[in-house]
Amino acid sequence: MKLLYGLALALIFFEGFISQCEGASGSEEASTSINLKNLPNNVYEEILFRTGFSATEQAAKDNQRSLTAVKKIFEDRIIQICPMNWDDEEVREETLDGNIYLNIYGGDRILSLFEHFGELVKKIKIDYEFIDEVDEDIRQQINENIIKKYAKQFTEFHIIVRGSFLAFLNELSDGGERIHFPNVKKLVYQGPNFGNSYDLNAIFPNLESLNFYYNRFFMSHSVMQINMTCMENVTKLKELKLEINRHSYIQRELQHFLAKNKQISTLKIVIADKTDILRSIEAHATNLQTLEIQMDNTDFLTHVSEEHPFNMPKLKRLNLRGNCDTSRIINFINSFKKLETLDVWTNNDLIISNFGKLIEIREFITFDLEIIDFKEILESFGRKKHLNIIKWAPVDQFKCDNYKSEVVEINKESKQSHKPTWKINYIKENGYSYGYMMLLRSK
Missing domain, CATH: 3.80.10 (Leucine-rich repeat, LRR (right-handed beta-alpha superhelix))
Structure with a gap:
């Protein structure tokens, strides 16, 4: 069974178990310092056992329990309930767009979980997409005992x-x-x-x-x-x-x-062929700080030029998604004069090859790409006076280790010529076999 990460320590909530926990465990304050994402499997299974899932005898013997820690677990996770009864899925956890989802499959499991822990759940996702008529009874129970109740x-x-x-x-x-x-x-x-x-x-x-x-x-x-x-x-x-x-x-x-x-500070939108909608955003969303654009095509860039920039004085972060095969995207990015972070999941080669033409930014984020000349790229980044953070994702550990070796040699030359040096870190994403590579520039 694919065990969830971090939904441990929950047994303190069960009647008759509180005194056992108080006697067996250390102080509540001490146990909250535990790394909840890396606890033993037997601890993860305890909550499943107490809510009708499979378990092990060893799980009940673990004494790492804390009311504060359990509340924190539920606060940090979106509980996704999927009423469909898939035999090969019980409980699994996934990370998506910075959110941690705890996916519960099967009506009985869902109702059992909320019977014991419902008062702790703050974030919920209900998936009625694939439920069919034979599951209407479960759907009514979820509506009554979960949605309406909480x-x-x-x-x-x-x-x-x-x-x-x-x-x-x-x-x-x-x-x-x-x-x-x-x-x-x-x-x-x-x-x-x-x-x-x-x-x-x-x-x-x-x-x-x-x-x-x-x-x-x-x-x-x-x-x-x-x-x-x-x-x-x-x-x-x-x-x-x-x-x-x-x-x-x-x-x-x-x-x-x-x-x-007008107080909207974050906007995500799909753009295809015209800039009309962007001009509307420019006129009305005057406090915008983060703009994410999904490009279905690049026709709208025809109307963008240095002579007709966008006046979004508070915009600090621009996220670009989709396909882009034209250098006009550089003019578009340069429209936002106060930009600090550029997050690009589009034509990376085009952006990087024209990096010298970009306005000054502090942070550059992009997805993994095949780097032919890592030294040349770092030198290009180094010419930007304010750029001090670069992130690539996803990147596996092996590839990051290779880049680390290159950075060591590059830094030796940079120190001799009094140029900026770089520190490279590998940060693992929770629940995934890959993470992201982060380059930090020396001051």
Whole structure:
């Protein structure tokens, strides 16, 4: 069984076990210093045993337990519940976009987990994408015993549905009063249809982050129909991510929404052929600090030039994703005069070969590429006065060790000529066989 990482120490919550823990373990303060991501497998299995999963006898003998540590585990993880009963999957953990997901498969396992630990769960993801009619009873139990029961304590709510979001809300209200999530600050929705005449702000009155993502049948940026009428009273948003086709919404409605949420500091959007939407962002999202762009094609770059830059004075981070085969991308990047971080997962060779033409930045992030002349690349980076952090991901340990050897030789020459030197680190991603390579420039 593929064991989860870090969901240990949970046995203190079980009735009749608290006194045993207090007698067997050391101080609670001391046990919270344990590296929760690297505890023994027998500790991981204890929680599974106590919630109806498989276990070992040895697990019950472990005495590394802490109420504070357990709370921290649930605070740090998004509990993803998948009602489908897949025999080869019970519990597994994965890291995605900086979030740690604890995936629970099977209705009985899900209900058992929440029966014991429901009051600790703050972040939840519910996947109703593949549930079929024979699982309707489990779905009703999840709605009643998890969503409706703990709605007031959730701070993050992720939902995947086959139908519309309105149908899901009606299912929860069941003809009665509309459900409310008073403490949810982040809503992530994946499905074919969002919005209508309901008041989204009344349901999520403290919403600060809204993420639309639709990848039906694994096709990139499928069209999700969004009716923004429901968002009329949403005015506290700090983050908006539209990982969907640009035809999913009406641009003037987006402009109106941005104008009412001027405090938005993070925006993610898909761009295809025009700069109109970027000009709207420029005009209304005046406090934007992070902009992530998914490029479906590069036609929009035709309208970008040094004579017509974008005036986004507070933008500090630019993330570029997708395919880009034109050097006009350099002019586009240079439009953002206050940029500090450039995160590029596109045509790396093109960006690096034109690195000398880029504006001054402090941090450069990109995915792993085949480096022909590592020394030449470092010299190019070194010509930038403020660049002091470079990250490549993913990179395996073997490749990083080879680069380390090269850096040692490069640094010897750099010291003699009084040029900047570099320190190279390898940082392993939790749960993965690879990590990222980080180069730090000497001052």
